[in-house]
Amino acid sequence: MRVKKILIGLSTVAAAALMSACSAAGATTGTALPSTLDIPVTSPAAQPADRSAPAASDAPASVPVKEKPVAEKKEMAPGVPCTITAKACVDLSSHQAWLLDNGQITYGPVKTMPGKAGSTTPLGTWKVLSKEKMHLSREFDNAPMPNSVFFYPGVAFHEGSLSKYSNGCVHLSQTSSLKFFNTLEKGDEVQVVK
Template sequence: MRVRRLTTVIACVPLGLALGVGTAVAATAPCGNAAKACLDLSANQAWLMDNGAVTYGPVPVTHGKAGYETPPGTFKVTWKDIDHKSSEFGNAPMPYSVFFNGGIAFHQGSLKQKSHGCVHLAKSAAQKFYGNLRPGDVVQVVR
């Protein structure tokens, strides 16, 4: 009877949790606790964060090509535009733009082609960054 009762209890709890299998290991990012978004230029990865804890990512990115490098530093989100078009580059579409350093933004773009300084994200990641970042949030960019 005890074995049957134990089996019943385990059946009510997700198997991975009952056995301690598959528990998520906290991801780390190379940015400080104040960062709401973290970008690692050398690893070509970005994260969303809250008080030093990763909430999303890492996700792959591309960033500035030679002559248009994305600068490292600590910045703040200044504004967002869901359907932005670049006035500087022939109305190039920049969906889900989150601007954090002048004309530099996270936005949906090619993960195979480098940018003119912006941070390209896949569509799903760009949507997540757009939905989670607000003006005033800290963006940290490291090498």
């Protein structure tokens, strides 16, 4: 009985110390803390004999690590350097482009002329943003850009020189630009690779 009173007394002192420490911390952070603390108190004699605390060696050797999600690897379309999800594929290093449907080439390869150094055609996977049959470039003194298919802000497939680099767009022949214009729709995927 005397041991029980001592344990209760020690628990009360510990709880008071803990509450005053928490109150001081709560005052600086503005966090409200409970005014009472429920701490179960049992004497060693009241604990069952078969209860034993797990030893440190009973803990797992390593903490399970949550696996990181693996990026889904997209299937490559046969005969082009793009995936099967692309509707248009541009290879900047070979100056070629293709139109695709479910990974199958429907048109191409056709010759292209991409952006020059300092105004390179952006690499990546994009979506067709808009189409304009006869776009006049405000950036380049109303230069005509027939059959424009914009897939990146300010960058489009369009009819243009196949002997001179562009300012970022993908130049196509008249025939090819018309085919790209008539085939691609807003939201279609365009992949530009090097």
